[in-house]
Structures are given as structure tokens and as C-alpha cells.
Amino acid sequence: MVWWLGFERFADPSSPHGFAVTQTVPDRRQLSRVLRTLPNEALQWLLSASVELLRATLPPDEHASFGDTIAGDTQALLAWVKENNPKQYIKEGRLDKTKQPKADPDCKLGVKKARNSAPHDADGDNPPAPTSDAKPARDVQVGVDIFWGYASGIVVTRLPDGSEVVLAERTRPFNESDPSYFFPLMQQVEHRLGRKPRFGAWDCAFDAHYVYDYFHQAGGFAAVPFNPGKKGGKRGFDADGRPLCAAGLAMPQLLTYLDRTSGLIPHRREKCGCPLLTPQPNGQPCPIDDAHFAKGGCTTTLAADAGSRIRHTLDREGQAYKQLYAKRTMVERVNSQAEALGMLQPKLRRGRAIANQNSVTYVLINLRALRRIRAAQEARPSASRTALAA
Template identity: 40%
Template sequence: MIPVSHLFDQSTLATLLDHDPVVADYRAFFSLIDWSLVEQWERSQSTHRRPPLHSERAYLKAFLLRIREGFLYSTQLRQFLLKHPLLIIDFDFHLVLDPQKPYGFDAQKTLPSRFWLSKKLRWLDQGLLQQLLEATVSALQAQIPGLGETVAFDVKHIYAWVKENNPRAYIKERFDKDQVLIGDPDCKLGVKRSTNQEQPDGSTKEKKELLWGYGSGVAAATTPDYGDVVLAEYTQPFNENDVTYFRPLSQRAALALQHFPTHITADAAYDAWYIYEAAARHGGIAAVPLNQHGHLVYERASDGVPLCPKKLRMHPTYQFNHTYGYRAQRFRCPLLFPQATGNTCDHAQFGKGKGCVKDVNWERGARMRVSLNRESPLYKAIYTQRTSCERINSQAKEIGIERPRVHNHRSVANLNTLTYVIINVRALSRAISINRGLLQMI
């Protein structure tokens, strides 16, 4: 709605809207977002409730502006909009009309209070935000052929807005993981970084850098010409291991892409058999460094069959469902199975009459994990794409994702999703510009 005032009639206000540089900038930015999803969401809400004063679209535009402008607080967002009343009109807030005001409405009465803006951020529908992010991926696919053939996974740490994260504040039980913090009852204590420090006696001691907060997991893809794209994101409290992000991220990425990626890459924290399984099922590989997690290493043949301590290829007997959820294969001593050869062995287990026994994870992913050639050109080419997540994390940090000024999990998660929407919209704008330039060269 375009109001009318004692200074400007509607045609003048419409002209001001069309020529204001700030309005023009945000119109161009928002034109790359699929707002029909918001309209569908609004129609799906219960008709028995009183309709909201302002549309969901107006709130989402305001929160995207908050992140894009680098504002930490709702107060800053509100003050900015008060200084740019044309944005209030263009964002489609429900105006409190007042012809005596310069722009025909009372901006103070129109805008929600700081308290309500903070509350609304918390109660945004996370499902709707995920749909908006998925829509940016679809739009990017239309511009970038082959997007998502290789997907990288990583986690970015986020500091909760609590005094326990302030090293200058005296906290008696700063790192008591069982306490519930007053500043943010949803955040958890986790390890940001772990290093080994050499002691005077030559030994090493593990040093852990702890923080209270959240982890923002991302699935990303990159192309040489178009740069980096966020395919999916997922937020959890920081006490969860990195590998727990994989399944929700891979599901969301496949939903956004409408296909499964061929190859997967991540750091050593993702060295789990089901990561490789996800790639093996679709004819690809998982370029992940091997991490034994402190377990003993035993030798394998090139096809994954274990070798006994005497370097003999062990004999497969039967398969069974392991309690850890995978299909396992039992291997026995080759000197005793399938029948005794008459040869002897000095191993203790052989003396007991049963020989060595190994129960091996025999899923395709588990076999890929131990047999993958990590020096091959294919592995190295895919693994280098892992840096796309690092660049996405760098962009997100620059926008302000690392230290949000909110006090709960829902608000952090909503800010994170909106941050990645902004990153993808920027990527989409860049891709459209590149493709337009290529067409002009033809």
C-alpha cells in the first residue's frame, strides 16, 4: 500500500520508491528469492486464528536486512528502518496511516517493538526457512550445470551469548558441562580445538579449547567459474560430534538438489563407514582421510579381506547382522578353515585350537574406507573441494554468524538459515551476471 500525505501524493511516493537507492538495492536482492513459498505457507496456516498484523514476508525481509547490514540487535534493525521509511512501505508492513506525517504513516507505531522483533525471530517457521534455502539451490542449479556432483561437509562453531564465553569474566564453574546457563539455556559445552603440547620431559599433553554454543553444519559445492554454494545447513548444540551432522545434511542436500551427489568429501572427523556407503551407493567415492579413532590397525588385502598376524589371507565363513547396525563378515584362520591344512602356527590363538577370528564390517562403504587409494588423482581432486566449506564458513563469519546476540537455539538456527540464504542469493546474482556475460560473447 502506498499512503498519501500533506507533502507527497501517491504518485510522488511511488516515484520516490522507484528512485531511492536503498529501496532499489533491496528490491534487486529480494527479487532472487521465491516469495511464492511464503504466500503458500501463509495460506496453509489455520484460519481460526486472528490474522497477524504484519505479513510473514515483511518480517522475513526485515530479518534478512538485519543480517545483510550486519546488525547484531533488533534495536539496530528498528532504528535503521525508522531512518528509511520508504523501506517500511516497500517491505509491505501494515501501515498506521497519518496524513500529517511526511510519508503518510506513523513509522513508530507501524514497526513492531524491539521486544516483538526478537520474539518473532525466535518463532519463525524453520521449515519455511529451509524451503527458501532449497529454492535458492534450485535457482542456482538452473544457472550452474552439474551443481552438486561433489558435496563437501563441515561444521562451524558459534559462540553463545553468555558470560561463560567471556575469558575476562570470573566464573567459578566455567566449564561444568552439566549446568544450564542463565544467558542461554539451550547452548552446550563443546571442544572447539584440541592440540597436543610438548612437555619439558618430552611427553605430550592434550590441550582442549572449550566454548559454550552451537555448531552450524553445512553441505557445500563449488565450481571453478561460479564459486561456492550452500546446499544444506543444520544447527545443533555444540556438544554433538561433527559426524552427527552428516545424515540430516545429506538428506537436506539431496532434497534441495533432487538427486544424490556422486562424490562426498569431508575432514577426518567424518571417517565413518556410512559416509563412504552414501557415496558407494551412487558410484562415487568419499574423499575422507583415514582416522582409526585410537583402534588397533590390522592389515587388509586390496579387496578388504583381513590378513592374520602372519600375513595370511583369512577365510570368510558366514555373515551376520552386527549389533552396531551393519552387515558383518566373520573371518577365520586360513590354516584351519574351511578345513585344516596340517600346517602349524605359533600364535596363541592357534594353540587353543580355534585360530584367529575377525568380525569385519562388510558393507560396501566399510570396504571402500579401508581399500580406498588416498594417493590417487581422483581422491585428491575431490578432497580439494572440501575447502568450499571453509570459504562458506568464512563468508558466514564475515556476515556475523559466529557471535549472534540471541539467547536460544531457535533464534540461532533461524539466523543461521537466513545467513545461508543471503550467501546463496549473492552466489545466484553472481552466476546470472556471469551467464549474461557469456551470452553476450556469442
């Protein structure tokens, strides 16, 4: 990393790198100042360069498939503020989002849920109404369940030697939702690969129609656990893709419109109605005597894209799904490496500094993988020569 960042090196013939690292690297205060002022675009260029170097280590026939299977997730980061310390007395109140911590003007208050909830626009439905089953305040652990901080989102892939490397990363305040990371991360991935990856593994926080539609358009599929949210179970569809009502009848489309408000991106939605009453009542009664029948029949609203159907019809018990979802552990191993490098509790007090430190951390993880690959390649000819001599 010292070499790639361009620090002026102090020669040391006894060092394996040819220079003294401790004398070359600046002190903590200077490095913190650099992290606060350095544009993150410079470090994103380094990350792009590391990805290109990793691709160059592969045989030419594997370049086209590099990064074809990815996994993504977010990791919560604890801000370095007294509000996150339960033992610190704060008269004003530590969990008031309108009272920004003085030590870090960029961090935000957020909740780390034990199980992620489905996005509001999972399949284009209206956001569910609030409920009263929230966790009592007396049971909330400050610094564990709810805290001031940031979140780091990453997309990783696996190399043939088993090494996991980072293709994209993004750090934002902790109050932003997990699904909001999806499109910015995928834009980085497409820029570095030159194409869309075909297969992706994500946790249930990304159970949204646009995630499935993205990988469907790329020619593959997304392995994401189904999250029923507040509305319950899955929908059924007929062979033509029309939703089925509770009685198992295909519901015709009533209208479509462009939704610009309820989701992350504008998307087309469709409203479907009772087939016994639309377009005209046919005189047949509802087979299950549904209470809505007397009031105009059942209606449903959902996103009008393939991803909405795939979300409900994906075979999550099939072998293809299980094999792909098992690769989500790629993210966990990269997060473990980042945690070992001290990323979860950064000793910095500005959003840009924390984002830059995270970018440097992921570049370092990639360069370590590159070093292992090159060391293995250098050892292979030596082993071959030894075998021939024997």
C-alpha cells in the same frame, strides 16, 4: 533478502533496489523475536528455492550434473553466555555439563579438537577403550578448546563460474558428534537435487564405512583422509574382499549379525577367524607364531559392506583422490563468508533463533552468488554489442 522475506517495503526512488532498506528492516529486538519463533522449515523452503534458482541459471545440459561433486564440514559456534568468558568469575564451575547456563538453555558443552578422531563405528569395530592421554585441565583454554555452544554443518557445491553455494545446512548443540550430521545433511541434498551426489570430500571426522558406502552406491567415491584411531593402521583384503590376518592369510567368515547399538545406523557386521583353525584345524602352524594362535587364533570384526573395504583400500595417493579432496576448500570459503557475517559468535540466546539466523545466512550467501551470476549474464550481451559496433 528483504524482498524474499516479504517485509513491507518503503519506496525510495534513489535506492538501487527501489526501496529504503533501513526503514524496511525491523529493529534488532523485533528481528530477534521473529528468529526465536519462526519455524525453521520456512527458511529451509527459502534455501531450497535459492538452490532451484541457481540451478536455473545453468545451461540445460548442465542441470543433470549440478551438485554432483560436494564437500561437507561442521563449524563450531560460541554461545553468548558468561561461562565462555575466562575472565568471568563463576563460583559454581563453568565446565560442568550438568549446570546449564541460565542465559541460554539450549546450548551444550563440547570440545573442539585440533585433530578429529575417527568415529567409533568407523569400520564396525567395537568402540576403543578410554585412555589416559587426555589433555590436562590446566592446558585447556576455555572458549577455545572447550566451550558452551552449537555447531553448524553444511554441504556445498561449486558452480561453473567458481561460486560456492550451500545445498544443505543443519545447526545442533555442540555436544553432538560430527558424523551425526552426515545422514540429515545428505537427506536435504537428495531432496534438493532429486538424486544422490556421486563425489564427496570430507575431513577425517567422517572417516566411517557408511560415508564410503553412500558414495559407492551413488556410482562415485568419497575423498576422506584415513584416521587410524586407537587401533592402528589399515587392513588388507584379498581379491574376494576377505580380510587378511597379520600373517597375510585370508580370514574366513565365522558369523554375521545386525548391529543396532554401536553405530549411527543399524548395519550388518561380520566376524572372521583364523584360516588355519577354521572351520577345522588343518595342522599347519602360524607362519609368524602369533600369540593368539594357541588361544583359538586371531579374529576380527568389521562392517559387512563395501564401504568398510573401500575405507582401507582407497588409493589416497592417486590423482583422482587428490583432485577431489582439493575441492574441500569449497567449505572453507563458505565458512569464511559466514564468519564475515558474524555467524561464529551469534548474539542470540536460544537454539531456534541461532539455527534460523544460520539458515538466513546461508540463503544470503546463495542469493549473493545468484546476483553475481545474473550480473555477469547481463554484462555479456552488452560486451557482445560493443564488440560488434566496433
